[in-house]
Amino acid sequence: QSVLTQPPSVSEAPRQRVTISCSGSSSNIGNNAVNWYQQLPGKAPKLLIYYDDLLPSGVSDRFSGSKSGTSASLAISGLQSEDEADYYCAAWDDSLNVVVFGGGTKLTVL
Amino acid sequence: QVTLKESGPVLVKPTETLTLTCTVSGFSLSNARMGVSWIRQPPGKALEWLAHIFSNDEKSYSTSLKSRLTISKDTSKSQVVLTMTNMDPVDTATYYCARTHSDGYNLDYWGQGTLVTVSS
Numbered sequence: 001q002s003v004l005t006q007p008p009s010v011s012e013a014p015r016q017r018v019t020i021s022c023s024g025s026s027s028n029i030g031n032n033a034v035n036w037y038q039q040l041p042g043k044a045p046k047l048l049i050y051y052d053d054l055l056p057s058g059v060s061d062r063f064s065g066s067k068s069g070t071s072a073s074l075a076i077s078g079l080q081s082e083d084e085a086d087y088y089c090a091a092w093d094d095s096l097n098v099v100v101f102g103g104g105t106k107l108t109v110l
Numbered sequence: 111q112v113t114l115k116e117s118g119p120v121l122v123k124p125t126e127t128l129t130l131t132c133t134v135s136g137f138s139l140s141n142a143r144m145g146v147s148w149i150r151q152p153p154g155k156a157l158e159w160l161a162h163i164f165s166n167d168e169k170s171y172s173t174s175l176k177s178r179l180t181i182s183k184d185t186s187k188s189q190v191v192l193t194m195t196n197m198d199p200v201d202t203a204t205y206y207c208a209r210t211h212s213d214g215y216n217l218d219y220w221g222q223g224t225l226v227t228v229s230s
Contacts, residue, residue: 039157045149088157099215
């Protein structure tokens with residue numbers, strides 16, 4: 001059972017928009033930066049969003065992040081087949097003094 | 111450019127101690143705002159954060175694994191070492207190291223990972 005809760009899977013058609021939610025608590029998302037990672041099949045994870053809504057250099061602006069209270073979301077617009085991957089949210093937890101990850105969400109582009 | 115590379119045994123026996131080394135380049139382990147984390151991923155399962163260490167030797171460990179983990183660094187060698195004692199088959203996983211920012215704890219560069227199998 002992960003400290004951060006994500007839906008196990010989402011799916012959407014090409015060129016559409018999808019959002020992935022990440023639910024936590026006041027000790028993690030509510031008080032700390034949320035980071036998102038993309039893991040393509042068989043590959044190492046890659047930083048996708050940091051500090052809730054910032055894009056690292058080289059990441060497509062089809063990806064965006066947001067946060068409200070103790071929940072965060074990752075949105076992907078203009079879906080492409082190459083976006084099929086597992087997506088993870090993560091944040092520091094002040095109570096546990098650890099980094100906590102969500103359980104991951106598998107995105108399928110129909 | 112920034113790179114990280116994990117090295118260590120591919121196979122360990124139950125009860126043995128695992129020692130993994132992360133060799134970094136493109137940044138210094140003495141950088142005040144950066145450190146290195148270890149993360150693992152059992153086959154087909156989610157990422158699990160294990161530990162991190164920063165330049166001031168600040169360390170944090172996974173709550174559930176704290177008693178079995180030790181993280182250390184050798185700045186002169188640009189290496190971070192993770193040891194995990196009393197290995198069990200459930201510890202079979204790909205182990206990653208990643209550069210970590212002290213503000214926000216984002217992991218911006220990852221190694222390729224190394225698969226460690228625990229089996230007799």
